[in-house]
Amino acid sequence: MEVLSFLGIVVGVGALLLGNVLEGGQLSAILNPIAFMIVIGGTMGAVMVHTPTKIFLKSLGAFPRVFFPPKLKAELVVKQFMVMARACKKDGSLQAGNYENKFDDAFIRKAIKMLADNAEVDLIEDILHRDIDLEERNHRLHAEVYKSMGGYSPTIGLVGAILGLINVMSYLDSPSQLGHGLAVAFTATLYGVSFANLVFIPVAEKLTILSEREANFRDMVVAGVVSIRSGESLSTTESRLRSYLDDRLASGWN
Template identity: 30%
Template sequence: MDPATLIGVSLAFGAVIASIVMEGSSPMAVVLPAPMMLVIGGTLGAGLASSTVKDAKRAFGSIVKAFTLKLPNPEVTIETLVGLADRARREGLLALEDAAKEIDDEFLRAGLQAAIDGTDPDDLRTILEDKISTKRAQDRVSAKYYADMGGFAPTIGIIGTVVSLVHVLENLAQPDKLGKMIASAFVATLWGLLTANLLWLPLSGRLKRASDLECTQMEVALEGLLAVQAGANPRLVGERLRSMLADEPGKSAKPAKSEKKAA
């Protein structure tokens, strides 16, 4: 699991709490049910109103993924593909039937099975590229949902402040209460800014990054499968696939054992 989001959100909210304490106040001074309900409820409602129920379910279902994301390791995929390329050159493509059943990656397994079944290379590329495009589009829906909520939250916070200030103006005859009421009025703006910049927008960015990493691994698998189907040299397959990774997490500068043997 990559804990970046969990650590980042905890650090950000921790810094806010620490600054409140250092100012001589109490964190509970900003924990007011009414403005928090307005900001969070209003943001959730605006997000749903701007999308669909299906999109909302997918977006909230991705929260767990955002916090517990296991980074894909393309190097493992490359080692697998190099091994498959080596075996395919020695024994033929049909010899990979048993190996396909042992692959955990669903995308790679389905693509390899299609190649073994004799799918035309151009058709195989089209099918796999369509799967990648569909996944990327679905992931972008969830990321956009949180990005939209990050845009709504500050404005809804301002609405909450205006509502509270209206109440303040109704009580000008009680000057002893004005200070506390005005302070409470700005809590809504605070929560709007906090949730937008420390929660919704980071979630959006995290989901976009996770999607990019996963789609990169799928693209590596796609090119590798086509190379295996074409009977390419295993060493060249490894070099070609690693050149696609740039500085992606999981990339290794060392060639796989199976690649060394093939060379």
């Protein structure tokens, strides 16, 4: 579990609630289901209009990745690749087929299968990099959905505020009803801005970072397979693989 993501939301929301209490406010004053419905419902509706169905549904399914990102285990993969590289160096690339089932990652298994089939280096790079680009593009589309939510949310909050003020105007002759309309107006604005800056935009940025890490990891796999297929020395293969572990994004791999 990515504890920092969970902790970030808790700290952000907690700071708002604590600040409200310290200023003398009551928790019940900012818990408004009507304002929540307006902001979340309006935001989702706006995003659904401009997003294709499959992308929208998959983007919702990508949300848990923020808290439970895939464990890439790059260090272990490098060690396993070096074992495979020694076997291939000794008995040829066909030996790579014996290692295919040692990996759970479908992309790695595909790369190793191409190595065992003695595919040309150019073909290996072309097919695998196309797969990487496709996956990265899909991840980017998912992140864009949350960025859109972050853009619409404050505006929908403003719409909720206007609706609340309209209700206030209709109750000018009934002072006892004014408080309800004003509550919806201000809490809708609060929800719109808060959800945008504490949830939607951070989620989009986190998904983008995770996508970059995965793409870098898969680039490492391609580099390793290509190095083995090209007949490079074991020390060169290991250097190529470990150069990716030294990358600044590697800190979040394991």
